[in-house]
Amino acid sequence: MTDLFDGLADTGPSRESIADGAVLLRGFAGPIEQELTAAVRDIVARAPFRRMTTPGGYQMSVAMTNCGERGWITDHTGYRYDAIDPRTDLPWPAMPDVFRDLARSAAEQGGYQSFAPDACLINRYEPGTRLSLHQDKDELDLAAPIVSVSLGLPAIFLFGGMKRGDKPVRYRLTHGDVVVWGGPSRLAYHGVAPLAEGEHAALGRQRINLTFRKTR
Ligand code: SIN
Numbered sequence: 713m714t715d716l717f718d719g720l721a722d723t724g725p726s727r728e729s730i731a732d733g734a735v736l737l738r739g740f741a742g743p744i745e746q747e748l749t750a751a752v753r754d755i756v757a758r759a760p761f762r763r764m765t766t767p768g769g770y771q772m773s774v775a776m777t778n779c780g781e782r783g784w785i786t787d788h789t790g791y792r793y794d795a796i797d798p799r800t801d802l803p804w805p806a807m808p809d810v811f812r813d814l815a816r817s818a819a820e821q822g823g824y825q826s827f828a829p830d831a832c833l834i835n836r837y838e839p840g841t842r843l844s845l846h847q848d849k850d851e852l853d854l855a856a857p858i859v860s861v862s863l864g865l866p867a868i869f870l871f872g873g874m875k876r877g878d879k880p881v882r883y884r885l886t887h888g889d890v891v892v893w894g895g896p897s898r899l900a901y902h903g904v905a906p907l908a909e910g911e912h913a914a915l916g917r918q919r920i921n922l923t924f925r926k927t928r
């Protein structure tokens with residue numbers, strides 16, 4: 713853990729339980745927003761955002777890239793993690809320490825010790841972009857939680873149950889908010905409602921989401 717989080721520990725971070733095994737940490741990433749956005753810029757310069765195609769042949773409205781040992785990709789053959797960016801034929805950019813430390817300390821706040829993500833999916837939403845309800849289940853290690861960091865424009869995050877048909881609860885996530893889910897919530901359905909029009913002071917007309925996972 714870096715010194716950057718010491719202040720938060722002193723004041724006691726805001727921790728809202730949203731389901732069994734799931735917490736919403738409001739503003740948790742706020743103190744390091746500049747380091748995070750600089751790191752995102754650096755990654756995107758080397759592994760650009762792209763809209764991938766689902767196995768069913770649809771182009772996703774969310775634009776994605778990755779950093780870390782492995783990146784999540786989808787194409788006509790299916791969903792998977794791969795060490796190589798198919799766009800550049802190079803390994804994904806390394807996961808910055810500031811990402812790793814943030815993910816670990818957020819997971820700790822959620823009750824998950826020693827979270828060591830090997831993948832960070834970076835999602836870019838523009839107004840109108842949505843992500844339909846899904847489970848994160850391409851990872852081999854379901855004992856590790858998912859840590860999800862919101863930057864930029866606010867979004868309505870949908871957090872449902874174990875069945876696609878379970879009615880999701882809506883949470884408004886803003887710049888710096890972090891959601892952690894694992895244990896009994898690890899396979900909860902979740903998604904993002906169409907992003908509303910807006911302009912964020914630091915990030916402009918977009919929302920960036922970092923999703924940390926331990927894939928194996
Ligand atoms: C995801 O489920 O991969 C992203 C969720 C989000 O953008 O908040």
Ligand code: FE2
Nearest residue numbers: 846847848902
């Ligand atoms: Fe997801």
